Amino acid sequence: MSSSRALSLLSKHATTLSTSTRGKAHFTFQPSTTLPSGLESMEKSKMNLMQSVNEAMRIAMETDDSAVLFGEDVAFGGVFRCSLDLQKKFGKDRVFNTPLCEQGIAGFGIGVAAAGATAIAEIQFGDYIFPAYDQLVNEAAKFRYRSGNQFDCGKLTVRTTWGAVGHGALYHSQSPEANFTHTPGLKLVVPRGPIQAKGLLLSCIRDPNPCIFFEPKILYRLAAEDVPTGDYTIPLGQAETVRSGKDLTLVAWGTQVHVALEAAQLAKEKLNADVEVIDLQTIQPWDEDHVVESVQKTGRLIVTHEAPISSGFGAEITSTVQKRCFLNLESPIERVAGYDTPFPHVHEPFYLPTVHRVFDAIKKSVNY
Amino acid sequence: MALFARQLQSLTAQGIRSSQQVRLASSEVSFHTKPCKLHKLDSGPNTSVTLNREDALKYYRDMQVIRRMESAAGNLYKEKKIRGFCHLYSGQEACAVGMKAAMTEGDAVITAYRCHGWTWLLGATVTEVLAELTGRIAGNVHGKGGSMHMYTKSFFGGNGIVGAQQPLGAGVALAMKYRDQKNVCITLYGDGAANQGQLFEATNMAKLWDLPVLFVCENNGFGMGTAVERSSASTEYYTRGDYVPGLWVDGMDILAVREATKWAKEYCDSGKGPLMLEMATYRYHGHSMSDPGTSYRTRDEIQEVRKTRDPITGFKDRIITSGLATEEDLKAIDKEVRKEVDEALKVATSDGVLPPEALYVDIYHNTEAQTT
Numbered sequence: 001m002s003s004s005r006a007l008s009l010l011s012k013h014a015t016t017l018s019t020s021t022r023g024k025a026h027f028t029f030q031p032s033t034t035l036p037s038g039l040e041s042m043e044k045s046k047m048n049l050m051q052s053v054n055e056a057m058r059i060a061m062e063t064d065d066s067a068v069l070f071g072e073d074v075a076f077g078g079v080f081r082c083s084l085d086l087q088k089k090f091g092k093d094r095v096f097n098t099p100l101c102e103q104g105i106a107g108f109g110i111g112v113a114a115a116g117a118t119a120i121a122e123i124q125f126g127d128y129i130f131p132a133y134d135q136l137v138n139e140a141a142k143f144r145y146r147s148g149n150q151f152d153c154g155k156l157t158v159r160t161t162w163g164a165v166g167h168g169a170l171y172h173s174q175s176p177e178a179n180f181t182h183t184p185g186l187k188l189v190v191p192r193g194p195i196q197a198k199g200l201l202l203s204c205i206r207d208p209n210p211c212i213f214f215e216p217k218i219l220y221r222l223a224a225e226d227v228p229t230g231d232y233t234i235p236l237g238q239a240e241t242v243r244s245g246k247d248l249t250l251v252a253w254g255t256q257v258h259v260a261l262e263a264a265q266l267a268k269e270k271l272n273a274d275v276e277v278i279d280l281q282t283i284q285p286w287d288e289d290h291v292v293e294s295v296q297k298t299g300r301l302i303v304t305h306e307a308p309i310s311s312g313f314g315a316e317i318t319s320t321v322q323k324r325c326f327l328n329l330e331s332p333i334e335r336v337a338g339y340d341t342p343f344p345h346v347h348e349p350f351y352l353p354t355v356h357r358v359f360d361a362i363k364k365s366v367n368y
Numbered sequence: 369m370a371l372f373a374r375q376l377q378s379l380t381a382q383g384i385r386s387s388q389q390v391r392l393a394s395s396e397v398s399f400h401t402k403p404c405k406l407h408k409l410d411s412g413p414n415t416s417v418t419l420n421r422e423d424a425l426k427y428y429r430d431m432q433v434i435r436r437m438e439s440a441a442g443n444l445y446k447e448k449k450i451r452g453f454c455h456l457y458s459g460q461e462a463c464a465v466g467m468k469a470a471m472t473e474g475d476a477v478i479t480a481y482r483c484h485g486w487t488w489l490l491g492a493t494v495t496e497v498l499a500e501l502t503g504r505i506a507g508n509v510h511g512k513g514g515s516m517h518m519y520t521k522s523f524f525g526g527n528g529i530v531g532a533q534q535p536l537g538a539g540v541a542l543a544m545k546y547r548d549q550k551n552v553c554i555t556l557y558g559d560g561a562a563n564q565g566q567l568f569e570a571t572n573m574a575k576l577w578d579l580p581v582l583f584v585c586e587n588n589g590f591g592m593g594t595a596v597e598r599s600s601a602s603t604e605y606y607t608r609g610d611y612v613p614g615l616w617v618d619g620m621d622i623l624a625v626r627e628a629t630k631w632a633k634e635y636c637d638s639g640k641g642p643l644m645l646e647m648a649t650y651r652y653h654g655h656s657m658s659d660p661g662t663s664y665r666t667r668d669e670i671q672e673v674r675k676t677r678d679p680i681t682g683f684k685d686r687i688i689t690s691g692l693a694t695e696e697d698l699k700a701i702d703k704e705v706r707k708e709v710d711e712a713l714k715v716a717t718s719d720g721v722l723p724p725e726a727l728y729v730d731i732y733h734n735t736e737a738q739t740t
Contacts, residue, residue, distance in 0.1 A: 073593055076663070099563035099599040100530055100591055128529065131565070167451035169514045171528035339728060345452070345514040346503035347727040 025166060025218060026354050027258040031225040032195050032242070042228035050220040052194035052227050053082045053159075056201040057120060059231050061090050064118050066155075067205070069095045071105060071122025079124060080161065080220050106132035106158065110140050110210075113156035118205060123160040126214060127171040132158075133179065140210040141185030154208035159201070162190065162214035163255050163306055164352055169345040175254070175307040175338075177214060181284050181316065187211040187236055188284040192257040193223045196281060199234030207236055216254045239287035241294065245276035248300040248365055251291055251317060253280040256304050256353065263358035270359075273366045283313055291317065292324045299330035300365045304353050309337035331368035334361040396420040397690040401624035405616035407607040407644075412615055413631035417623045424692040427469060427622055429701045431461040431680045434485035436709045437494050438653075441484060441501055445657040449717055450501045454515045457485040459652040462679035463586055464489055466625025467554060470633055474549055478524040478537045479556035481516035482586075482651075486556075490523040494712035504719035511722055512730070531557065531564030534583070538570040541581035541642075550637045552580045554629075560591025562605050571642070575612050578641035582632050583609065585646045586619065592655040593664040609644035619647030620677045650677065 047055065061067045069083060069090075075097045077084035087095035098105050102123055109121035123129050129136075136158065144152035164173045177188050187209050191197035197215065204211035242257060243264055252260040257279045264275035276294055280286055295301050301321055303314035314335040322333060336353045344351050396418050404412045438456040445454045457464070460482070468489045471477075479486055484497050492508050500507030501515050508518040516528040524540060527533040537555025544551045557567065562585050574581045585605040589596055596603045606614035617628040625647060632643050650673045654661025661670070687693045728735055 076593065079592075097594060097598065100560040101563050101565060103565055104563075130529075131531075169452050169528075170517070172453065341728050341731055344512065344727055346511040346721055347724060350724040350727055 025222065026164070026349065026352050027255060027262060029193070029219065029223045030258050030261045031223075032193055035195065035228065036199060036232065036234050039228045039232055042230050042232070044226040045229050046224055047194050047227040048219075048221050048224040049191075049194045049197055049215065050080055050082050052198040053201060053215060054084055054086070055227070055229075056198040056205070057083065057086060058089065060118070060120070060202060060205045061086065061094065063231065064205075066116065067094070067118040067120065068112065069120040069122070070098050070109070071159075072098060072100060072124045074122055078122065080217065082159075082215070082220075083122070102128050102131040103135055106135035107139065109156050109158065110135060110143065110153045113153035113210070114143065114151055116155070118155045119153075119157070120205060121156065121158045123158060125172055125217075126160045126162045126176050127174045129158075129160055129176055136180065136186065136210075136212070137183045141183045143210075145185060152208070153210050156210040157201075157204045157207075158210070158212045160212065160214060161217040163216045163218060164343070164348065165218045166348070168217075168343070169348075170342050173343040173348070175214070175305065177212075177283050178307055178311055178313050180212060181313050185210070186284065187282065188214070189236060189282050190214045190216070190254040191281065192216075192242075192254060192279050193219065194225050194227045196234060196240075196279075198227055199232050200236070200281060202231070203233040203236050206233065211236075214254065218255055234281070236282045237285045237287060239281055239290040240279045241276060241290075242279050243275065243277040245274035245298065247273045247298055248275045248302065248362060249278060249291065249294040249298045250275050250358070250362070251278045251280055251301070251303045251314075252305065253283060254306075256306055259353065259355050259358060260304060262355045263362060266355065266359050267362045267366075271363060271366060273362060275362060286313075286317070288320060288324075292321060295321050295325045296328045299328050300368075301325075301329070302334045302336060302358070302361050302365060304336040304358050304361075306338050306352060308340045309335055310340050312337050331365040334365055336361045395692065397692055399623055399686060399690075401621050401627060402618040404624070404628055405606065407604075407609075407614035407616075408611075409613045409615070413624075413627045417627045419623060419687070419692065421692045423469070424687040425697060425701065427465055428680070428683060428687065428693070428698060429705065430465045430468070430489065431622070431683065432702060432705045433488065433494065433708065434458075434461045434464065435680060436705050437488060437497060437712075438484060440498060440709050440713055442653065442657065444498070444502065444713070444716070450515070450657075452514055453481070454501065454657040455482045455655065456653040456657070457482050457651070459673070459679070460586060460588060460619065460647075460649045461485065462622035462625055462683070463584075463619045463647045463649050466622040467584070467629045469622070469626040470629035471554070472551070472633070474522075474544075474551040475633070476522050476524060476540050476544070476551070476553045477556070478527070478533045478540065478553065480527050480530060480533055480558060480561060482558070483516065483518055483526045487518040487520060487523060487526065491520040492518065494709055495715045498709075498712045498716035499719055502716045502719075503721060504716060505722055506715050506719045510726070512726065531561045531566045533557065534561070534564065534567045535570040535573070537583070538574045538579055538581050538642075541574065541579040542577065544580055545578070552582050552633050552636045554582045554584055556584045556586055558591060559585060559587040559589070559596050559603075559605060560594070560599060562587075562608060563591075563600060567608075571609050571612055571644070574642040575609075578639060580636040581642045582629075582636065583612070583642060583644045585644070586649055587646050588649050588651040590651075590655070590664065593659065595664065604646075606644055606646035609642070612642050612644050614644040614646065616646045616648065619649030620679045620682065622679060622683055
């Protein structure tokens with residue numbers, strides 16, 4: 001298949017590739033070309049992802065007296081500076097550090113939210129979310145259900161970092177969203193850039209359900225655009241078509257949207273194929289209708305994500321689209337994802353679903 | 369004896385440190401260490417310890433290798449030849465070397481990510497460590513593990529997830545007990561990790577089943593950028609085991625560490641169950657190479673520790689003043705160590721990288737190649 005060809009191609013340049021590309025990102029950030037509706041007239045300021053997240057939290061805490069932010073090292077600004085100056089502005093009783101205890105942080109956050117305060121809990125790296133998994137899956141997701149709506153922890157938003165960063169290796173690069181999509185009761189969101197991050201995070205914080213907001217750490221500084229400075233939200237559960245096309249639908253989220261856009265551009269130049277790129281934005285609940293409508297138009301689908309392919313969220317999308325668009329499909333649905341391995345150390349460039357692998361899948365689909 | 373008494377007089381007359389020294393008949397000297405603080409113990413390790421020349425030179429060399437190796441790693445990181453995460457042990461050498469000095473064949477160690485020094489001490493070469501950091505084939509895990517994942521026969525790593533190693537250590541100790549081994553599993557963790565729920569669970573199991581595990585908290589004062597007072601309701605980490613007896617040890621004094629570990633080992637070997645040790649130590653660098661280490665403490669503080677409590681210079685002073693070693697002895701060792709590290713550096717920066725097929729090796733037992 002395409003990936004083994006790519007692999008053999010890469011292995012010819014094994015040593016040089018892995019040493020020379022270790023310092024380079026595997027994608028180019030593509031700023032949004034359109035704004036969410038109604039925001040064209042709002043004043044804008046150039047911000048990167050870290051700043052837009054900071055902004056969203058500031059606005060959330062200004063407009064909601066009960067909002068508190070806590071996590072490891074958030075007081076001085078956080079390891080990625082997302083909570084910069086927030087303790088200064090809102091005080092030590094609203095922005096505070098926790099000890100090193102993810103399970104404790106999640107459980108504590110559920111309690112705070114259940115008692116009626118808006119809890120923004122930070123898990124420093126998505127790779128560390130697993131001690132908190134039991135709390136999130138067994139408590140947060142099921143609180144409303146098991147109490148017949150007498151209790152809920154809808155005021156909880158867990159923010160955590162996500163995805164490949166170029167040198168993170170096994171425990172600073174994971175995309176754990178699929179571990180949670182199997183749990184009804186949680187909402188899961190991944191932004192592709194600063195404009196979406198601010199609006200989506202505000203939506204998560206204000207949404208009456210427990211949400212996990214995954215922030216692509218590689219975009220914190222790399223992704224900068226003109227972000228509206230006011231208070232705005234982007235609705236959850238809505239996907240966005242970031243590039244229109246008629247020949248093939250390419251679905252991605254987070255950092256991978258930029259890889260997809262690059263592959264779409266390549267496809268236009270080399271194959272004269274018009275690829276439609278969709279940013280899913282909310283992974284759970286995902287905008288099925290939006291994707292289905294697109295595939296009904298194009299007849300071809302590729303889903304691409306950094307997480308390992310088996311049981312990655314691409315599998316769920318593929319299955320649903322297969323069912324709803326069976327007679328529309330012109331080619332088998334493809335998934336271009338990480339391999340079924342732990343996220344590697346030196347082999348990161350080979351593991352990632354790069355633009356070459358996505359392009360190969362596009363080529364295979366349109367030529368089927 | 370008169371000769372010795374005169375020598376003693378002349379030595380004390382020179383007004384050296386307050387710790388007394390007595391020259392014994394053989395080339396063995398006795399020193400005094402700070403007493404350990406005890407938790408639920410009636411007696412503790414000796415404060416009078418002996419050291420012979422051979423051990424003195426070995427411990428000095430071991431600490432210097434770690435110090436030099438970590439410096440080299442820091443420089444490689446600054447040159448971007450090491451990417452990702454790199455947590456240096458500089459300042460804490462006395463803990464590892466002291467504990468290793470008390471270990472016997474069959475003892476095991478497991479720690480978190482500040483593990484380069486431990487990996488070398490427990491059998492890897494400097495080349496294996498540095499080449500693993502740079503991701504080359506000569507590396508301890510051939511480049512697949514990186515800084516936080518290095519292993520040897522008696523060293524269970526090298527763990528990236530904080531606290532994960534605590535229950536693992538208890539498990540290793542269970543296996544030792546099951547096989548009737550007179551061994552211990554030294555399970556290390558930091559002051560930050562002391563607040564993980566897993567430690568509570570592991571401690572309970574260890575005490576319930578009298579497992580030969582030494583829970584050792586390497587308290588360097590900071591959990592990343594958070595000072596211990598701001599993360600922990602109790603900073604007496606050696607008492608946190610509650611029903612597990614504990615020892616507080618001066619972690620900057622390698623002889624104190626060795627003595628305490630020896631004592632602790634005897635305690636465990638006799639079947640009395642686990643102990644919780646706290647090594648009061650200090651790290652000069654930041655939490656990792658991404659942390660300058662000066663936004664939560666002053667440069668003055670770091671300099672102060674380097675000047676007054678450095679484990680290597682402190683030890684050096686002792687062994688020279690007591691006549692166990694000469695300046696020349698130590699200079700020769702320094703030279704040798706520099707050479708060893710420099711040669712390792714050469715390999716670490718020039719060796720090749722594993723081919724891409726290695727990506728899916730070792731997922732399972734005899735992992736099959738993937739076809740997608």
